[in-house]
Every structure is written in C-alpha cells, then in structure tokens.
Amino acid sequence: xxxSGCPMADRLxxxxxxxxxxxxxxxxESHVLHRVSFDIREGxxxxxLGRNGAGKSxxxxxxxxxxxxxxxxxxxxxKELGRASSRAIARAGIAFCPEDRGIYSSLTVEENLxxxxxxASGGMxxxxxxxxxxxxxxxxxxxxxxxxxxxxxxxAIGRILRTGARxxxxxxxxxxxxxxxxxxxGATIRQLKERGxxxxxxxxxxxxxxxxxxxxxxxxxxxxxxxIPGPEIADNMAKLSTYLGV
Amino acid sequence: MLIFGIPLQxxxxxxxxxxxxxxxxxxxxxxxxxxxGLLNIVNFAxxxxxxxxxxxxxxxxxxxxxxxWLALLVVPLTIGLLGCVIERLILRRIYDLDHLYxxxxxxxxxxxxxxxxxxxxxxxxxxxxxxxxxQGGYNLGFMFLPASRAFVILASVAVCLVxxxxxxKTRLGSWLRAATEKPELTEAFGINVPLLITLTYGFGVALAxxxxxxxxxxxxxxxxxxxxxIIVVFAVVVIGGMGSISxxxxxxxxxxxxxxxxxxxxxxxxxxxxxxxMAIVLLIRPAGLFGKQA
Ligand SMILES: Nc1ncnc2c1ncn2[C@@H]1O[C@H](COP(=O)(O)OP(=O)(O)OP(=O)(O)O)[C@@H](O)[C@H]1O
Ligand SMILES: [Mg+2]
Numbered sequence: 352x353x354x355s356g357c358p359m360a361d362r363l364x365x366x367x368x369x370x371x372x373x374x375x376x377x378x379x380e381s382h383v384l385h386r387v388s389f390d391i392r393e394g395x396x397x398x399x400l401g402r403n404g405a406g407k408s409x410x411x412x413x414x415x416x417x418x419x420x421x422x423x424x425x426x427x428x429x430k431e432l433g434r435a436s437s438r439a440i441a442r443a444g445i446a447f448c449p450e451d452r453g454i455y456s457s458l459t460v461e462e463n464l465x466x467x468x469x470x471a472s473g474g475m476x477x478x479x480x481x482x483x484x485x486x487x488x489x490x491x492x493x494x495x496x497x498x499x500x501x502x503x504x505x506x507a508i509g510r511i512l513r514t515g516a517r518x519x520x521x522x523x524x525x526x527x528x529x530x531x532x533x534x535x536x537g538a539t540i541r542q543l544k545e546r547g548x549x550x551x552x553x554x555x556x557x558x559x560x561x562x563x564x565x566x567x568x569x570x571x572x573x574x575x576x577x578x579i580p581g582p583e584i585a586d587n588m589a590k591l592s593t594y595l596g597v
Numbered sequence: 598m599l600i601f602g603i604p605l606q607x608x609x610x611x612x613x614x615x616x617x618x619x620x621x622x623x624x625x626x627x628x629x630x631x632x633x634g635l636l637n638i639v640n641f642a643x644x645x646x647x648x649x650x651x652x653x654x655x656x657x658x659x660x661x662x663x664x665x666w667l668a669l670l671v672v673p674l675t676i677g678l679l680g681c682v683i684e685r686l687i688l689r690r691i692y693d694l695d696h697l698y699x700x701x702x703x704x705x706x707x708x709x710x711x712x713x714x715x716x717x718x719x720x721x722x723x724x725x726x727x728x729x730x731x732q733g734g735y736n737l738g739f740m741f742l743p744a745s746r747a748f749v750i751l752a753s754v755a756v757c758l759v760x761x762x763x764x765x766k767t768r769l770g771s772w773l774r775a776a777t778e779k780p781e782l783t784e785a786f787g788i789n790v791p792l793l794i795t796l797t798y799g800f801g802v803a804l805a806x807x808x809x810x811x812x813x814x815x816x817x818x819x820x821x822x823x824x825x826x827i828i829v830v831f832a833v834v835v836i837g838g839m840g841s842i843s844x845x846x847x848x849x850x851x852x853x854x855x856x857x858x859x860x861x862x863x864x865x866x867x868x869x870x871x872x873x874x875m876a877i878v879l880l881i882r883p884a885g886l887f888g889k890q891a
Contacts, residue, residue, distance in 0.1 A: 415785045441787030453782045457774040465768070466775055467786035514787070 368393035368549055369518055374423035374433075376406075376413045376573075383409050384573045387423070391518075396540060396550040398560040401570035402596045407553040408450050410570070411520045414551075415447045416440045427518060442470050446516035450523050450553070452507040456496040460487060463495040464510045471515030480509040483539060501532035508539065519543065522553045537563050557584075557591060569594045601862075608861055609740040615857020616850065617746050617815070620753030621808050623849025625830040626837060627757055628804035630845035631764070633834075634777040635797045638688065638699030642707035643830070644823025646676055646802040650809020651818045652714060655725050665728040665814065669752075672810050677803030684798040689791075707824075714820035722817025731814065749811050756807060757846045764842055773797065777840070832875040838888020848886060 369391040376384035384406050391397045399407045413421045416437035424433045425440075432440050441447075446467070455463055464477065464487065481488035484505040490498060498506060504524055511519060521540075525533045533556075540563045543550060554560040560567060561584045569577040571594060579587050625643060632640045653672035657663035663671065683706070691698045727745055734743040764770040775783045776790045784790045809823070816822060830849075837848030852871050860867040878886060 417781055417785055437781070437785040438787050438789060441785055447782075447785050449782060453779060455775050455778050457778050458771055462771040462774075466771060466783075466788075468788060470787055511786075 368395075368428065369551075370424070370426045371410075371414065372424040372426075374410065374413055374425065375421060376409050376418045377420040378409075378418075382573075384413060384421075387413075387570070387573070387575050389568045389575055389578070391549055391551060393549055394544065394547050395566065396544050396552060396564045398552045398554050398557075398564040398567045399570055400554060400557055400560060400567050400591070400595060402594070403555075405570040406573040407570055408522055409573075411447065411449075411522050411551070411553060414440070414520060415445065417447075441467075441514075441516070444471055444516045445518045445520065446511035446514055448507045448511055448519065448521045448524060450526070452503045454495040454498070454503045454506055456494060458495050459491065460493050460495055460498065460506060461491040463506055464491075464513065467510055467514045469514050471517070473517075474515035475512040477513065480512055483512075483542070484509050501528050501535075504528060504532070504536065505539075508536070512543075517547070518549045518551070520551050520553075523555060524552070525554070525556055525559050533559060555595070557595065603861055605739050608858075611857040611861045612854060613740070613742065613746060613857070615854045615860070617749050617853070618856060619850035619853020620750050621812065621826065621849075622830055622833045622853050623757050623846045624753050624804050624808040624811075625827070626833045626845040626849045627760060627842065628801035629830065629834050630837070630840055630842055631760075631804075632798055632801035634840040634842075635773065635794055636684075636688065636692075636699070637696055638703060639696075639831075639839075640798075640801065641700055641704035641827075642710065643703075643802070643805050644825075644827030645707040645710035646680070646805035646823070647809040647812070647826065648711065648714065648820060648823035649676055650806035651725070651813040651816075651822060652718070652809075652820075653806065654810040654813040655723060655818050658725065665731075665810070668813075669807065669810050673803040673807040676806030676809075677799040680802035681795050681799035684795045688798065689794075711820050711824060718820060720819060720821060722819040725813040725818055727814045745815055749815065752811055753808075756804070757849075760804070761842055761846065829871055832871045834885075836871070836875050836878045836885060838885025841885065841887040841889075844885065844887025 371390065372388050374384055374387040375382070387406070387410055399410060401407050409418060412418050414425050416432070416435055416439070424431060426432065427443055427445060430443055432443055435443070455466070458466065464480065486502050487506055487509055490502065495506065496503070508521065508524060524536050528536070537559060540550060540552070552560065552564060557567075561581065565581045567579045567581070567584065568575050569579065569591070576594065577590070579591070584591070625647060629640055629643055632638060650672055653675065654665065654668040657668050657672065687702065687706070688699070691702055731745040731748055734741055735747070764773060772783070772788055773793060776788065776793045780790050812822070833848050833852050834845060836852065837844035852874070855874070856867055856870060859870045
C-alpha cells in the first residue's frame with residue numbers, strides 16, 4: 352500500500368498493525384459481508400466510507416465479535432481474533448463506539464464513563480477525559496441519556512479512552528450533530544492520532560472524513576471496493592460521489 | 598380505643614401480620630425482579646427455592662444441630678450455589694429461545710423439586726422450634742410485638758436495602774444494570790456478562806432461600822409452602838412492574854399492608870384483594886406501578 356505523500360509516513364510502522372482478511376457476516380440467512388479485507392498501520396486514522404446499508408457498521412460489529420455468524424480473519428498485531436468472543440476482543444485492546452452511541456439510561460454519566468474495564472495500561476485518566484470534554488465533568492451525576500446528542504457522543508468516545516485500548520472503532524461519531532460539535536469531535540480525533548491511537552472511523556460525511564483520516568476504504572454492497580489515500584481524495588471526488596451516491 | 602369502629606389492638610395486629618407477609622413478598626419479588634431483569638426469565642421455580650430454604654433450616658437443625666442464625670447464612674449460600682449450577686447447566690441452554698421456554702423450564706424445575714420433597718417428607722407441615730432469642734416479645738402498650746415477627750421485618754428490610762444499595766450504588770451494580778440494559782455492548786466492553794448472569798440467578802434464588810429460612814420458625818414447613826405463596830408474589834411483581842428493583846421492594850411491603858388492613862375491614866376479600874389490584878393496575882398502567890411505560 353503506498354504511503355508516500357502521507358505526512359505521518361515516517362512515524363507509521365510498515366507492518367500492518369491491524370488486518371482484516373476475507374471477513375464474511377450474516378444476519379440470519381442474509382449474507383451481508385463478502386470477503387471484506389483491509390489493513391491499518393499503527394497510529395493511522397482510516398475511514399470506511401460507503402452509502403447506507405453498505406455494511407460499514409456490520410464490519411465494525413463483526414470485528415468486535417458482536418455478529419454471531421461470521422467468518423474470516425481479524426488480526427491485531429500477531430493475535431488472531433476472528434473466532435474470539437467479543438469480551439476477549441475487548442480485552443485484546445480493541446474498543447468500540449457504536450452508531451447509536453450506546454449510552455446506558457440506567458447509569459449516570461459517571462457510571463457510563465467508568466463502565467468499560469481497563470484492559471491495558473496507558474489509558475487516559477478521568478481528569479484527562481474531563482479536560483477533553485468538560486461537559487462530562489459538569490454533568491457527571493445526570494442520567495446518561497439525559498445528555499444532549501453531542502454530549503452523549505463525547506461520553507461514548509470518552510469512556511473507551513479510559514480503557515487503554517489502542518485501536519478505536521468509531522461508528523459515525525458525527526451523525527446528526529451540530530457543526531460546532533462535529534468540529535470538536537474532529538479536533539478530538541486529531542488529538543487521539545497525535546497520542547498514537549489507531550482509529551477506524553465509519554463516516555458518511557466525507558468532508559469530515561477527509562479532514563481527519565490518512566486513508567479511506569470505500570465499501571459497497573458488503574465489499575471493500577476501493578482504497579483512496581488521504582492526499583488523493585480531491586482527485587477522486589467524482590469516483591467517490593458515484594460510490595457514495597451523492 | 599376504636600379507629601373506624603375497629604379496636605386499635607385488632608387493627609395494629611393485622612397491620613403487623615400484613616407487614617410480615619409484605620416482608621416475604623418483598624424479598625421474593627426482589628429476587629424475581631433481579632432475575633427477570635438480566636435473564637429475561639420469569640423464574641417459576643422461585644417458590645421451590647423458598648421452600649428449600651425452610652427445609653434447609655429444618656434439616657440443618659435436625660442433622661447437624663445447626664442453629665437458626667448460622668442457617669440464615671449457610672442455607673441461602675448453598676441454595677445460591679445450587680442456583681449457579683442450575684443456570685450453568687440448564688438455563689444457559691435456552692437463552693436463544695422464546696421467553697416462554699424459560700417459564701416452562703423453570704415451572705417444570707419447580708414441580709420436580711416440590712415433588713421430590715413431597716416424596717421424602719410428605720405433605721404435612723413440620724415444626725421448626727423457635728430459637729430462644731426470638732421467643733417472647735415487646736409490649737408496645739397498644740399491642741404485643743412478638744420478637745420473632747419483629748425480626749422477620751427487620752431482616753427483610755435490611756436485606757432489601759443492602760441489595761438495593763449494591764445494585765444502585767456500587768461498581769458491581771453498575772455492571773449488572775449495564776448488562777441488563779445492553780448485554781451485547783456490555784460484553785463488547787470486556788465485561789463478563791455470562792458470569793454476571795450466573796451470579797445473578799444464584800443471588801436471586803439465594804434471596805428466596807433466605808426468605809425460606811426466615812419463614813421456618815413462623816410458618817409450618819411443608820413442600821407446598823412455596824407454591825401457595827409464589828402466586829401472590831407473581832401478582833406483586835406484576836403490580837410493581839417487572840424488573841424494577843425498588844418497585845419490587847416497595848410493592849411487596851405495600852401489598853402486605855393492604856392485605857392486612859383488608860382483613861380487618863372485609864376479611865372475605867383479604868385473599869383476593871391483591872389480584873383485584875393487579876387487574877386494575879394492568880388496565881391502567883400495564884407496565885406496573887414502577888415499571889417503565891412503553
Ligand atoms: N440487525 C439486522 N438484521 C438484518 N439485517 C441487517 C441488520 N442490520 C443491518 N442489516 C442489513 O445489513 C446490511 C448492512 O447494514 P449496515 O448497518 O452494516 O450498513 P451501514 O453501512 O452501516 O449503513 P448506514 O450508513 O445506514 O449505517 C444492510 O443491508 C442492512 O439492511
Ligand atoms: Mg451503520
């Protein structure tokens with residue numbers, strides 16, 4: 352995979368840090384992922400783009416082991432996780448922020464933040480997360496779902512930063528949010544990149560995707576159909592528009 | 598002294614009896630609510646575990662001379678362990694099936710357990726001698742309060758309160774609430790949800806066992822004792838709202854009281870009043886008094 356022209360190239364290791372090979376997934380009898388393959392280098396921010404129903408969320412959920420019927424290989428460093436339970440996958444250092452944000456209504460903001468167990472050292476402290484998202488500190492005693500959409504998204508991202516997981520799967524973190532909040536989330540993702548996190552980001556908004564990511568994988572009909580390096584996105588606008596149906 | 602033409606002594610005695618029934622309703626419906634919340638199973642074997650608690654106390658006394666206080670600890674623990682084993686070996690197999698299967702399976706389990714005890718011990722009641730510390734009582738001026746009954750109420754309040762605190766205020770409790778609300782996501786955070794489920798079932802039936810030990814000295818111990826009681830407890834759970842922890846506790850005590858008071862004013866209705874309330878609640882608030890309305 353060419354990485355020349357990418358400003359982060361020197362700091363990225365050459366070996367794939369995370370590799371998905373021939374991932375297949377089914378909901379009941381309906382076969383929705385077909386030989387999905389891609390890889391991510393350590394410290395990279397990579398997006399999965401694609402129109403509604405392309406299989407982006409299913410890809411993240413399959414990586415997390417949350418789809419019962421799945422097949423194929425998922426490797427983090429040297430560790431094969433293709434058949435592991437979702438608990439084991441979390442314990443291996445992959446953290447997931449779901450599309451619906453997954454905020455618990457029966458937990459307070461603070462309990463939501465503290466829920467995911469620490470799986471490795473080096474996670475952010477609660478104080479650091481509160482610096483990143485000051486609203487969460489102010490509203491720590493509120494019921495989780497009483498937060499605004501933007502605050503819930505911050506909580507959903509914030510709580511997986513505590514765990515020490517270094518690979519973050521974020522499913523449409525900007526969906527339905529006001530432009531200022533989208534900017535704040537963009538700034539957060541850039542900060543995470545600076546801190547060396549590896550991020551797999553699902554996005555529909557490719558302007559946003561272009562502003563944060565090193566590379567883009569395009570999905571359609573449950574397959575990865577293209578890979579576009581970040582700097583080349585401007586030259587590929589026409590192609591992208593057809594993929595995304597916009 | 599008369600209140601609404603009723604002697605105060607009669608009224609307060611019935612209120613006390615009502616509170617005692619309420620104490621049992623509260624512990625039992627609390628266990629059912631916790632189990633239902635996480636397992637989505639209405640544990641129809643609950644009455645059988647309650648009965649086993651009472652027999653456990655009796656057998657421990659007869660065979661090992663274990664006193665009541667130790668039995669209050671050992672018997673629920675043993676029943677809780679048995680519950681964990683049952684969850685692992687039996688209940689776990691049906692989580693992917695319709696909820697109805699859980700009901701049928703636990704109902705069947707309850708029948709088998711009760712049947713085994715009936716074969717062994719017959720259907721007549723066996724006495725459990727009152728521990729010395731619970732004999733006697735206190736004269737409150739307007740009524741006599743037997744120590745054994747006061748203890749049942751105190752023990753029930755304490756157990757319910759501690760359970761509520763653990764679920765609502767501790768980290769373990771937050772895991773339990775999380776696993777109840779979104780099991781898959783909770784598992785994907787690395788929390789051991791299957792283990793939580795096992796422990797929850799164990800704890801829920803341990804509560805039933807605890808109630809059974811409490812019941813041994815004041816009710817007659819017989820294999821059917823749980824089956825009779827549990828029907829009322831199911832009505833309590835329906836009234837309180839399935840899955841609401843504080844709702845189960847409050848409704849338990851409240852309905853015990855309502856029953857007691859009804860016994861004073863209209864004795865014939867006292868055994869049906871809870872079911873009448875259940876019917877009304879189902880019509881007005883189908884999710885129960887404390888349940889989340891859909
Ligand atoms: N729980 C489910 N049961 C059955 N089919 C599903 C389920 N979830 C998704 N699908 C189907 O699987 C396919 C992929 O869905 P997925 O949610 O992965 O798409 P997506 O790319 O995330 O879309 P979006 O951009 O709308 O979030 C779609 O055809 C969808 O209808
Ligand atoms: Mg999606």
